[in-house]
Amino acid sequence: MIVAEWKPIPELLASLKGHKNILLVGCATCVAECAAGGEREVLTLAPVLKMGLKEQGQDVNIITKTLERQCEPEFVEELAEIAPQVDAIMSLSCGIGMQLVAERFIDLPLYPGVNTTSLAIREQPGLWTARCAACGDCMLGETFGLCPVARCAKSLMNGPCGGTRKDGKCEVDPDTECIWRLIVERAEARGRLEDLAKVRPAKDWSNSGHGGPKRMLREDLRS
Amino acid sequence: MAAAKPDPNFQPEIVVLYCRQALDAEERPPEGARQALGLGVRLVLLPCSSKVEAYQMLKIVEQGADGVLLLACPEKACRFLTGSLKAERRVQRARQLLGLVNMGPERVALRRVSGLSLKDILALAGQMASEVKALGPNPMKGDNLQ
Amino acid sequence: MKPRVGTQLEKVLLAGHFALTLEIGPPQSPNPEPLRKKAALLKGLGDGYNVTDNQTAVVRMSSIAASKIILDMGCEPVMQMVCRDRNRIAMQSDLLGASALGLRNVLALSGDHQKASAAGKLKGHPGAKNVYDIDSMQLIATIKGLRDEARQLGGDAIAEPAPFFIGAAWTPLGTPRNYRVLRLAKKIAAGADFVQTQAVYDVPAFAAQVAKARDMGLTDKAAILAGIIVPRSAGMLSYMDRQVPGVEVPAELIARMKQAKDTQAEGIKVTLELIQAVKEIPGVKGVHLQAIEAEELLPEIVAAAGLSPRPQV
Numbered sequence: 001m002i003v004a005e006w007k008p009i010p011e012l013l014a015s016l017k018g019h020k021n022i023l024l025v026g027c028a029t030c031v032a033e034c035a036a037g038g039e040r041e042v043l044t045l046a047p048v049l050k051m052g053l054k055e056q057g058q059d060v061n062i063i064t065k066t067l068e069r070q071c072e073p074e075f076v077e078e079l080a081e082i083a084p085q086v087d088a089i090m091s092l093s094c095g096i097g098m099q100l101v102a103e104r105f106i107d108l109p110l111y112p113g114v115n116t117t118s119l120a121i122r123e124q125p126g127l128w129t130a131r132c133a134a135c136g137d138c139m140l141g142e143t144f145g146l147c148p149v150a151r152c153a154k155s156l157m158n159g160p161c162g163g164t165r166k167d168g169k170c171e172v173d174p175d176t177e178c179i180w181r182l183i184v185e186r187a188e189a190r191g192r193l194e195d196l197a198k199v200r201p202a203k204d205w206s207n208s209g210h211g212g213p214k215r216m217l218r219e220d221l222r223s
Numbered sequence: 224m225a226a227a228k229p230d231p232n233f234q235p236e237i238v239v240l241y242c243r244q245a246l247d248a249e250e251r252p253p254e255g256a257r258q259a260l261g262l263g264v265r266l267v268l269l270p271c272s273s274k275v276e277a278y279q280m281l282k283i284v285e286q287g288a289d290g291v292l293l294l295a296c297p298e299k300a301c302r303f304l305t306g307s308l309k310a311e312r313r314v315q316r317a318r319q320l321l322g323l324v325n326m327g328p329e330r331v332a333l334r335r336v337s338g339l340s341l342k343d344i345l346a347l348a349g350q351m352a353s354e355v356k357a358l359g360p361n362p363m364k365g366d367n368l369q
Numbered sequence: 370m371k372p373r374v375g376t377q378l379e380k381v382l383l384a385g386h387f388a389l390t391l392e393i394g395p396p397q398s399p400n401p402e403p404l405r406k407k408a409a410l411l412k413g414l415g416d417g418y419n420v421t422d423n424q425t426a427v428v429r430m431s432s433i434a435a436s437k438i439i440l441d442m443g444c445e446p447v448m449q450m451v452c453r454d455r456n457r458i459a460m461q462s463d464l465l466g467a468s469a470l471g472l473r474n475v476l477a478l479s480g481d482h483q484k485a486s487a488a489g490k491l492k493g494h495p496g497a498k499n500v501y502d503i504d505s506m507q508l509i510a511t512i513k514g515l516r517d518e519a520r521q522l523g524g525d526a527i528a529e530p531a532p533f534f535i536g537a538a539w540t541p542l543g544t545p546r547n548y549r550v551l552r553l554a555k556k557i558a559a560g561a562d563f564v565q566t567q568a569v570y571d572v573p574a575f576a577a578q579v580a581k582a583r584d585m586g587l588t589d590k591a592a593i594l595a596g597i598i599v600p601r602s603a604g605m606l607s608y609m610d611r612q613v614p615g616v617e618v619p620a621e622l623i624a625r626m627k628q629a630k631d632t633q634a635e636g637i638k639v640t641l642e643l644i645q646a647v648k649e650i651p652g653v654k655g656v657h658l659q660a661i662e663a664e665e666l667l668p669e670i671v672a673a674a675g676l677s678p679r680p681q682v
């Protein structure tokens with residue numbers, strides 16, 4: 001799923017300065033799964049913002065709404081009725097949904113309520129960890145199903161750096177596994193350590209954002 | 224906001240959310256799920272303390288209550304096993320968020336209790352009232368409060 | 370065999386002498402004087418001098434500039450280059466520039482993550498965007514391409530080859546240990562001519578890893594220089610044992626430093642023993658010696674180890 005997290009409350013309050021009627025819009029898909037922008041979070045943040053702004057002397061009215069999917073135009077359309085009543089929108093969806101809302105309601109300022117951080121998995125209750133960085137050149141087949149692009153702090157392609165901690169964690173964070181240690185262990189378990197012995201050449205990053213904004217075209221699906 | 228002068232007559236309004244299971248078996252809950260009990264105390268009966276979410280407690284404060292007291296069973300005695308633990312986490316979350324907007328985390332609290340009588344509830348509400356009194360009236364108080 | 374590049378370090382190794390490299394860290398300053406002072410202190414002592422590249426992700430004078438400054442003073446630099454801060458375009462451009470300045474030894478490294486800086490006393494730049502376009506393995510291969518094929522990574526030719534004596538780092542006792550020899554093999558296959566290791570204190574464990582490398586024929590293909598860091602105190606050793614990845618310090622060694630009356634003298638003694646011990650491991654061709662924040666001890670240590678004067682080749 002796409003993972004996002006609330007921006008710091010002071011940043012949110014500062015961005016809403018001067019607004020009176022605010023639409024706080026969530027999304028019931030990825031950001032709900034990662035507890036950042038689903039209905040529950042929308043309902044939690046609304047009173048918090050209201051109290052925070054009041055404390056700074058600003059009275060606001062907050063309308064809440066959670067869309068099924070904020071990245072689909074037909075769902076975004078549901079906001080058309082509310083939009084005329086507000087002077088700002090704060091969205092708790094990922095950056096994709098936010099942009100669709102911004103595009104549909106071009107006259108209204110749109111403020112991000114969350115920072116979109118990663119493509120991740122809910123590893124444990126309350127813990128999400130990155131899995132993919134949308135690199136555009138998937139190498140999972142060579143790394144025993146574990147992604148070094150997203151999960152190695154240095155996106156190394158050819159094995160662990162010298163920084164792997166003694167307990168197998170990454171040098172950058174004592175709570176994060178060194179993914180290369182795990183890749184090596186999986187290779188060993190399958191008796192295929194030799195697979196990790198060949199030098200993997202430099203990666204072609206051009207099919208990710210590094211090649212310019214991605215545009216994927218499928219002629220057979222065009223109308 | 225300038226700190227309000229303490230008003231000696233200020234009587235905090237406390238909303239008590241209490242778990243059905245924490246009530247003494249002999250005690251009949253007041254008719255209806257919501258009921259006012261004495262001055263400035265409102266009761267809300269819950270089938271389990273985990274039935275209340277952080278956003279609901281925040282909403283009650285946003286609507287002007289001076290304090291929200293959640294009465295939950297002891298951790299090991301929860302009839303639904305992890306209900307009162309969940310409740311505790313949610314109270315923590317609500318308190319954290321209240322702190323971030325300078326509303327006073329103390330406005331939301333959890334107490335673990337069992338075999339409660341209505342009298343006990345009143346007493347606990349009274350305690351809560353004296354704890355939040357120092358914060359002064361909830362600045363959100365206004366036309367929201369029914 | 371004729372030297373490929375002709376650096377002093379390469380020639381010393383080729384002639385079969387036990388090589389010695391030292392380290393000169395560039396200053397956090399635009400002023401070359403501190404660098405020159407260190408170089409003057411260590412001049413003539415080693416065959417090569419590693420010049421670090423923004424080590425621990427702390428901004429310092431560039432490795433290229435600092436390398437050139439010490440080269441002009443007669444200290445042959447081993448220019449370090451990390452993959453953290455530059456993409457393949459910038460790195461190759463800098464390599465051509467370094468070559469034009471007469472820098473011939475390069476050590477290719479992944480580099481410390483930018484968060485590492487925040488772990489120390491300095492602020493560093495933990496908010497920096499890192500690059501890691503290519504990794505150290507691919508950097509080694511890239512440098513080899515510039516040298517052996519006069520070809521850039523992308524395939525375009527360069528007008529003439531850029532001669533580099535290519536170095537790599539090795540953490541023989543790193544986790545997962547079983548893979549570490551394979552990773553060395555990869556670096557050598559990619560093009561490493563010499564290898565400097567993480568600090569060695571546990572000689573038998575190190576020797577066992579070198580033996581594996583030897584069995585794979587790796588020690589004939591590249592020269593391994595064992596890393597030795599002069600112990601300053603028992604506290605430092607036990608810190609390294611606990612906290613520094615890939616460093617194992619035997620408990621007896623820590624105890625010995627603790628009991629020593631004169632820690633400095635004991636540290637020097639231990640260093641000399643370590644140098645002697647790694648020298649006896651078949652396949653080890655030299656040492657990379659560091660005295661962190663105590664460079665002034667090096668002349669005495671090098672002399673006592675019988676590594677002075679350096680061979681003229």
Ligand code: SF4
Binds near residue numbers: 135136138
């Ligand atoms: S290799 Fe690339 S596409 Fe595959 S999981 Fe990793 S980041 Fe995603």
Ligand code: SF4
Binds near residue numbers: 180
């Ligand atoms: S410790 Fe492992 S995961 Fe962390 S940067 Fe090094 S190789 Fe990557």
